[in-house]
Amino acid sequence: MSKKKLGSFTFSFCTCILSVLLLQSSFLQLVECQIDELSPPQLPSPASLDFLAEVAYSRLENLTSDILSSKLVQDYSFCIHDPEAEWNKAFNFSSDLSFLTACLAKTGDAIRRLCTAAEVEVYFNNLNGGSYLQPNQNCNSSSWVSGCEPGWACRTDTEDQVDPRNSHEIPARRSDCKSCCEGFFCPYGITCMIPCPLGSYCPVATLNKDTGRCDPYTYRLPAAQPNHTCGGANIWADARTNSEVFCSAGQYCPTNIESTPCSRGNYCPMGSTDEKRCFKLTTCDSKAESQNIHAYGVMLIAALSTILLIIYNCSDQILTTRERRYAKSREAAARTVREKTQARARWKAAKEAAKKHAIELQSQISGKFSKKNLTSSDQVKILDNTENETTYDFSQSLSPLSELSSAETERKTTDPSHKTSEASDNKNIKKKVSKDKEIYTHSQIFRYAYSQLEKEKAQQQQNKNLTFSGVISMATNPETRKRPLVEIAFRDVTVTLKGKHKNLLRSVTGKIKPGRITAIMGPSGAGKTTFLSALAGKAVGCTVSGMILINRKSASIHSYRKIIGFVPQDDIVHGNLTVEENLWFNARCRLSADLPKPDKVLIVERVIDSLGMQAIRGSLVGTVEKRGISGGQRKRVNVGIELVMEPSLLFLDEPTSGLDSSSSQLLLRALRREALEGVNICMVVHQPSYTLFQMFDDLILLAKGGLTVYHGPVKKVEEYFAGLGIIVPERVNPPDYFIDVLEGMVKTSSSSGDPLFRQ
Incomplete structure (x- = not known):
């Protein structure tokens, strides 16, 4: 048993059981040491005691093969890697036999008090059976001597030699009962002694009058026996019952009857037989259990x-x-x-x-050569x-x-016998090309x-x-349209503000189609953003009534959220990232995880190229504290992070605000390319230029109060207003003029405004 294992509560039980089992050999050899010339009651001198101790221990130095192969050892050594090595470490008392000498001097017949195989088996059965005591010849209900008490032992009744190998018969052991010697332990229920292994501390117990226990052990004095005193150790194997049987932490025990405090500069874990020197850069006070590794920390x-x-x-x-x-x-x-x-x-x-x-x-x-009349x-x-x-x-x-x-084709047409070989060659070429791709x-x-x-x-x-x-x-062409088409039809859509019951939109009816760009225009307070939010399912604090159909089906717009993009009026970009990092962040989050990386790179590069952000792709977007790109460039990035998800339906709330004319046209060209792929684009615009206005396909014009003024193609809006007597003057931007009319800033020939509010 190693020193560390003796200090471990987990392995102590199995190790001590093995040690006790192996003590049979010591008992066997010690009994064989009895010689006829030895008179145990009268020891002639201390020198003779030392000689007898050496003779007794000489039988314990080497473990015989027959004991190691015994059934008891095999049954209880499953938790020990090398039983023979552990035996030599745990019971190698050659350096100090003082406990054997002291026991011989105290009892005079220590050899006759050692346990046999049968008694050891009783001890094992007591351990396995818990607190149940197995009766035996010496300790039973009709015969109970003082040696049966914990910490006490008796010698055999006869002078005949006892065979320690005998595991079937317990010898009669009821004579001259005394307290257990130091360095030995005497279990409860058997009247013999077992030596304690190295690393344990087995002194004679002393009575604690306050608790009535025999310190440092846990047993008490038997009742109705006033002359009985505390004996020696009663147990050392069961660390769960009593941990003090091991050498205490902060002390080392060179023998099983001596305990010495650990000196400064050394440390002694539980069960130590000697001091261990502290490593460099560590500190160890006196009675230290472990090293102080603060320096290493x-x-x-x-x-x-x-x-x-x-x-x-x-x-x-x-x-x-x-x-x-x-x-x-x-x-x-x-x-x-x-x-x-x-x-x-x-x-x-x-x-x-x-x-x-x-x-x-x-x-x-x-x-x-016209004379030759060449034929046509x-x-x-x-x-x-x-x-x-x-x-x-x-x-x-x-x-x-x-x-x-071409050469292969010509050879194929002229020589049909090579068709099979050419087919195999073509397969190889295809494989090679696929690998190259x-x-x-x-x-x-x-x-x-x-x-x-x-x-x-x-x-x-x-x-x-x-x-x-x-x-x-x-x-x-099916290859041109790779995205699913989404059409939204709405009828009598009314948005009412909660609490105040104020109508923000009133009975708006129409349709936005895939592959077209629809512009929502109107004066301030007409409900443009409210209408866009209602279609996108983002209306907050309002009640939306009416019917909204998606692809002619009554379904929630949220079920299509993976293919719907929404660009709010405020910026939603990350200011501490660059333009390219913002696009890649949204691409990784919103594109399919199964999409290959080359296709993701293509999508991001397409957005950067279409929005004209090549020059600023590595620039920081910027925050309030950090200066970054301009406001118009931020708006383009804002649109770009929605385009990288390749939506089928795209809502934009005033994407051209803050952009100059060229940037606005660049943005509309990018949206036009998206529309060619079948994307349904609906956007709120405010005071577009005439060139920008002509790039739209459809127009929804709202008046104050959420009333619909016009919903139809952009090319026919001037004709519609001309039919109402509203003619756009020369050198005036038509969308600006229409807004001025709706604001009431321009007087029209119509007597009332009611005819305006129709589709």
């Missing part, structure tokens, strides 16, 4: 603080370096894509020039051959892969994003020159 705190300070001071530099590398890879990718786009444009221009030159050459040839079919053939040859030359110089594919690095991601942006710009430029059939085909 201070050093650890200082080291952690230093590391945190280094991280704090270097984090800005690390983040800055990371952002620079990120920006360099982005700029390099954008430059590469731009160069490729320019090269592609030059190639197309050269191709068009070659075609034009071929046509001119064909016309010249046809003019010179020959002309077409020559033209086709020229065009094909020209196309082939450009494709050969720019794309070697196309040459390979996998995107891992930042540079690859940015090249993918910017190449897609360039394709979208080219498509937008091409859409401007489309014919009517081209527009129809583009609108019906």
Whole structure:
């Protein structure tokens, strides 16, 4: 048993049981030490006592194999890794045999008082059975000697040698009962002694008159026996019953009958047999149970603080370096894509020039050889051959892969026997291309994003020159519309202020359609923001009545919140983040987690490019204490954080407020691109310019009190008011003039305003 285990309450029970079991061997060997010449009652001298003690202990030094393999040891050694090593550590008394010498001097027949295997088995059964005492030959209801009491022991009744291996018969042991020797313990219910192991403290008990207990143990004197006194130890194994049987913390016990306080500079945990020197930079007072490691704690705190300070001071530099590398890879990718786009444009221009030159050459040839009457079919053939040859030359110089594919195609048509091999080759090529398309690095991601942006710009430029059939085909192309379409129809929508029963809106009826930009206009107090909030389901403190249908179904607008964006009039950006960080924060929070990172990068870069925020993407938005971007730029960021979620329905409350004319047009162009993808856009505007006004598709014009004045296409609003006798003067902005009319600042030819309030 190691010193630390002896001081541990958890392992003490199992360890002590094993030690007690192994004591059988000591009992066996000690009994064998009785020689005929020895006369136990009369010991000749102290030197003889020391000799006898050494002879008795010589049998305890090594553990025999038959005891280690006994059933009792196997049953109770499950909690010990090496029973033999633990035995040698716990019962190696070779350094000091004073407790054996003292016991021989006290009793004169200590060997005849040691337990046998049968008595040890009774002790084990008492431990397993709790407080129940198993009767035996010496201690039962009809025979109870003083040696049966805790801390007392008796010697055998006969002078014959007792076989300690005998586990079936308990010897008669009722003679000359005395208190247990120091260094031994005498359990309750058996009349023999068991030596205490190293690390324990087993002195003779003394009576505490106040408590009536035998200190330092817990047993009491038996009743009706006035001559009985406190004996020795009664138990050392059950630390749950009495922890004082171990050497106390702050003291060390070189033997099981001696306890010495721990000196300064050393520490002694519970169950120590010697002092342990304190480590450097630690302090240990006298009677210290453990080391004072405050110095190590201070050093650890200082080291952690230093590391945190280094991280704090270097984090800005690390983040800055990371952002620079990120920006360099982005700029390099954008430059590469731009160069490729320019090269592609030059190639197309050269191709068009070659075609034009071929046509001119064909016309010249046809003019010179008109006498030969070349047929039109020959002309077409020559033209086709020229065009094909020209196309082939450009494709050969720019794309070697196309040459390979054309050659393979020609080989396939001329030699059908290679179809099977070509099919396998095509599969391998497809696999190779699919692997090449996998995107891992930042540079690859940015090249993918910017190449897609360039394709979208080219498509937008091409859409401007489309014919009517081209527009129809583009609108019906499923690849163009990737988002679900959301249509909102409302009928008799009335908003009433709670408590005051004041109507903010009155019976507003209409419809906002996907793919169109609807503007809500009106004078101050007309309920524009209230109407927008009612449609978006954000009306607070009001009662909304009427019918609102979503895709012709009566459903809550909140069930579509993942595809609905709302840009409030006030800024909702994070001032301590940059423009790009604000966009990325909302992209990560609101986009699908399954969306690949390249697509997220494409979305963010598209928003930055469409809103013209390339120059300020790395700028801090700013707060009241920190100066950042301008108010108009903040408004664009405010719109951008809603665009990154790619909504199907977008509400905006005065997004052009604080923007100049060019910024407003840039914002409307970005919204127009969103509308081409089928997004339903509804926005409140205040005093737009005429150019901006013409970029809207539909108009909802409200008067004070929440009455509807006009709801229809923007192109027909002037015609509608002209039918009411309200003609916009020249060089006057129509939306401003309509607002002035509704405000009553301009007199009209109408006798009353009632005709205005109709759809």
